[in-house]
Structure formats: C-alpha cells, structure tokens
Amino acid sequence: MPSVFLKTYGCQMNERDSEQVLRQLQDRGYRPVQSEKEADVVLLNTCSVRDLAEQKALRKMGNLRALRKKNPGVVLGFLGCMAQRRGAALEKEMAGVDLVVGTQKFHRVPDLVEQARQARLGGRPSFLAEVEEETGSESAIRDHVFAPRQVTAFVSVMQGCDMHCSFCIVPTTRGKERSRPIAEIVEEVRHLAGQGIREVTLLGQIVNMYGRRIPAREGKSAFVQLLEDLESVPGLDRIRFTSPHPRGMKPDLIGCYGRLKKLCEHLHLPVQSGSDRILRQMGRGYTADQYLRIVDQVRQACPQIGLTTDVIVGYPGETDADFAATRKMMEQVDFDNGFIFRYSPREGTRATQETGGEVPEKVKEERNQELLGLLTRRAEEKAKQRVGSLVEILVEGPSKTRESRLTGRSRQNRPVVFSGGERHLGQLLTVRITESTGFTDYGDPSILG
Numbered sequence: 001m002p003s004v005f006l007k008t009y010g011c012q013m014n015e016r017d018s019e020q021v022l023r024q025l026q027d028r029g030y031r032p033v034q035s036e037k038e039a040d041v042v043l044l045n046t047c048s049v050r051d052l053a054e055q056k057a058l059r060k061m062g063n064l065r066a067l068r069k070k071n072p073g074v075v076l077g078f079l080g081c082m083a084q085r086r087g088a089a090l091e092k093e094m095a096g097v098d099l100v101v102g103t104q105k106f107h108r109v110p111d112l113v114e115q116a117r118q119a120r121l122g123g124r125p126s127f128l129a130e131v132e133e134e135t136g137s138e139s140a141i142r143d144h145v146f147a148p149r150q151v152t153a154f155v156s157v158m159q160g161c162d163m164h165c166s167f168c169i170v171p172t173t174r175g176k177e178r179s180r181p182i183a184e185i186v187e188e189v190r191h192l193a194g195q196g197i198r199e200v201t202l203l204g205q206i207v208n209m210y211g212r213r214i215p216a217r218e219g220k221s222a223f224v225q226l227l228e229d230l231e232s233v234p235g236l237d238r239i240r241f242t243s244p245h246p247r248g249m250k251p252d253l254i255g256c257y258g259r260l261k262k263l264c265e266h267l268h269l270p271v272q273s274g275s276d277r278i279l280r281q282m283g284r285g286y287t288a289d290q291y292l293r294i295v296d297q298v299r300q301a302c303p304q305i306g307l308t309t310d311v312i313v314g315y316p317g318e319t320d321a322d323f324a325a326t327r328k329m330m331e332q333v334d335f336d337n338g339f340i341f342r343y344s345p346r347e348g349t350r351a352t353q354e355t356g357g358e359v360p361e362k363v364k365e366e367r368n369q370e371l372l373g374l375l376t377r378r379a380e381e382k383a384k385q386r387v388g389s390l391v392e393i394l395v396e397g398p399s400k401t402r403e404s405r406l407t408g409r410s411r412q413n414r415p416v417v418f419s420g421g422e423r424h425l426g427q428l429l430t431v432r433i434t435e436s437t438g439f440t441d442y443g444d445p446s447i448l449g
C-alpha cells in the first residue's frame with residue numbers, strides 16, 4: 001500500500017482542503033504517514049498570504065528532493081494557494097517537482113498522483129500542472145477524516161472572494177465567490193452529527209456573505225437561512241463561523257445571536273484599521289463609525305459575545321494619526337483577543353502600488369507591540385472577573401502543554417484547561433473557572449459529574 005505525507009501551511013481553509021485530499025487518497029488505498037521519510041508521495045498544501053509562507057514551502061520542497069537518493073520513485077507535489085498563484089512556472093523554479101495542483105482542482109489530486117507515480121516508477125518523470133477554474137469545485141470539499149473521539153469539524157461553505165481588499169492575494173488564489181447550495185451543506189452537517197461531531201465551524205473567506213446570489217427568504221439572507229437550517233440538525237450542539245466581513249453584518253444576522261441556541265457567542269470580525277483614510281485605501285467598504293455601530297448592535301443582541309479581530313499595522317502611508325485612530329478603536333471596542341499583523345507587501349496586490357510611502361519595519365514593530373500590549377493588559381483584567389464563574393465547555397482532547405490535562409472551548413471560543421478523565425472527552429461540561437492567564441482559563445474539575 002503506497003504511503004502519503006501531506007504538510008499544510010496557512011489557514012483553517014487549507015487544513016480543511018488537506019483533510020479532503022487525504023480522505024480521497026485514503027479511499028484510493030494510500031496510507032497516511034507522519035513523516036516525509038516514510039512516504040511514497042509527499043504533498044505540500046501551500047499558503048500565499050505572505051511572501052514568507054511561500055518561501056517556507058519552497059525551501060521545504062528544495063530539501064525534500066534529497067528523498068530521491070533513497071527512494072527515486074517518490075512523488076513530490078505542491079497544492080493550494082501558491083500552486084495556484086505560480087502555476088506551471090514552478091516547473092522551472094523547482095526542478096524535480098511532479099505536481100502543481102491549484103485551489104479548484106483538489107478533487108483531481110488522486111488521479112494526478114497516480115499518473116505521476118506511474119511516470120516516476122517507469123523512469124519517465126513528467127510535470128503535471130492543473131490550475132484552471134472549475135465550475136462546481138466549491139462543492140468538492142465535503143468529505144471528512146475522523147480522529148478517534150473527534151467532536152469538532154470544519155465545513156467549507158463557500159470559496160473565493162469578490163471583495164478585492166488592496167492588501168489581499170486571496171481573490172487571485174481562490175478565485176471568484178462561489179457558494180454551495182444550502183441543502184448540500186445541511187446534509188454534510190447531518191452526516192457529521194451522525195458520526196459524533198457536536199460542533200461545526202463554517203468556513204469561507206467572507207463567510208457571512210455566503211450565497212449572495214441565493215434569494216432572500218422572509219427578508220433573511222442565505223447565510224441566515226443556512227444557520228437556521230443547521231439549528232435543527234439533531235445531535236449538533238454548537239455552530240461557529242469564520243471569517244465574516246463587517247459589510248455582511250446585517251440586522252438579520254446580528255439577530256441570530258441569542259435567538260439561535262446553537263450559534264456560539266463569538267464573533268471574529270476583522271477591522272484591519274481604525275482610520276477611515278486607511279480603510280478607504282484598503283477598499284474595505286466601511287468606516288470606523290460603521291464598524292463601531294455593528295459592534296454596538298451585536299452587543300445589544302448578545303451582551304456575553306466574545307469579540308476578536310484582525311488588525312494590520314504599518315499599511316503604506318499609515319501616519320501616527322492613523323495608528324492613533326486604530327489604537328482608539330481597539331480601546332473603544334475592547335476586544336477579547338486579536339491577531340495583529342505587520343503589513344508586508346504582496347506581489348500582485350493593489351497595495352504594492354500605494355504611493356503613500358512605506359512604514360519603516362521598526363515603526364511597524366512598535367505599533368504591533370503597542371496593540372499586543374493593550375490586548376494582553378485588557379485580557380488579564382477581564383480574566384480576573386471570570387474567576388469563580390461557571391462556563392460551558394466542549395471537551396476536545398488533551399491539553400497541548402500538559403497531556404495529563406484536558407482542554408475544551410467555551411462558547412466564546414476561549415480555551416479552558418482542566419484535570420479530567422477519559423469519560424469527559426467529547427462532552428459538554430460546565431466547569432468553574434479558578435484561574436486564568438488572560439487568554440487561557442483553568443477550570444475546577446470538582447463540580448464535574
């Protein structure tokens with residue numbers, strides 16, 4: 001039985017795509033292995049969001065070629081975003097690679113791997129590249145691989161993005177916005193719940209704009225219709241989604257918080273900047289005030305919501321005043337957590353043509369540290385208020401830092417670590433918070449049943 005090693009770079013979307021590819025290869029008789037050294041097929045599912053991510057995958061592939069000394073038949077392939085962006089050019093950039101498979105061609109991987117293996121084993125290696133658009137490819141990410149006692153799963157509901165934010169390569173690598181039909185997604189989630197999955201995270205680059213071309217029903221967008229239909233799936237306890245766009249946070253969706261029992265009280269809503277001038281240059285399509293209004297409405301609908309965000313510091317031309325506006329926005333919203341990114345130019349995006357002037361790396365780093373400091377201080381202060389409270393968690397498995405402990409997530413998406421036993425795995429439990437480091441809480445097992 002041939003073996004396969006698949007390494008994934010980048011986001012949850014990529015993890016989900018890799019899961020699909022592995023499942024298809026398993027169905028064809030391939031055995032997944034934990035190390036490239038044992039594999040007959042080595043695939044890298046790549047990320048293009050930053051140049052650094054591409055360089056990492058290229059370096060890795062450069063080293064993988066040494067595997068051929070021991071195993072001349074080993075097949076090497078690039079999948080995903082970088083494969084899509086660079087396409088057939090990778091044949092010249094990285095001699096010895098057999099496969100380049102783009103983001104709309106994941107379902108073709110088993111056939112292409114087979115062809116490449118036959119060619120290698122026959123001593124006639126060839127280069128195969130498939131990166132064309134394909135109608136209906138958004139529905140190809142639908143099968144799962146289950147780990148023992150797994151209780152959470154990602155579900156891809158749409159692919160691509162038509163927003164074209166100035167800094168983002170995603171519309172190039174993932175193509176135009178394409179949504180799967182509601183009924184197909186509901187069927188997939190029913191199947192997952194039947195396999196013991198209790199929480200799903202719906203994935204899409206602008207997930208809350210899912211199904212923009214599906215007609216509204218009783219004034220409700222397609223995304224709200226989807227959430228409502230998933231609410232009635234038996235056995236499913238929790239629904240999350242990531243990442244939404246502020247422009248898609250309309251009253252019908254905001255009204256779902258608190259109304260739909262399974263929808264978790266967590267919203268990761270990328271703000272990117274608090275400066276209207278920078279938001280305009282980024283092409284985000286909202287102002288700082290409009291973002292703040294959305295936050296107010298969400299908090300009114302659901303006071304216990306956990307709010308997290310993404311921010312870019314050092315966008316071309318970002319002045320001290322622009323940064324001060326971002327800092328003010330962070331203070332006003334009082335996020336529970338956030339990812340702060342230092343802007344780095346991405347070839348092929350509009351932002352590289354900005355004439356406003358590059359922000360020095362040192363300044364980007366200072367701004368990055370300032371926002372991280374703000375988030376950490378507030379997280380520590382809020383953590384004190386949580387100590388003593390009761391929290392519902394879904395127990396996912398052993399803690400990453402100490403295997404003897406278990407970890408789960410609150411509905412606000414905060415990790416909670418506690419000393420539990422085998423019987424708690426996969427359960428929804430209520431624990432009392434006894435301690436917190438700010439971003440991780442610790443629970444008291446004594447109230448457990």
Ligand code: SF4
Pocket residue numbers: 161162163164165168169170171205206245
């Ligand atoms: S909405 Fe998100 S994925 Fe789409 S272009 Fe903007 S940042 Fe990229």
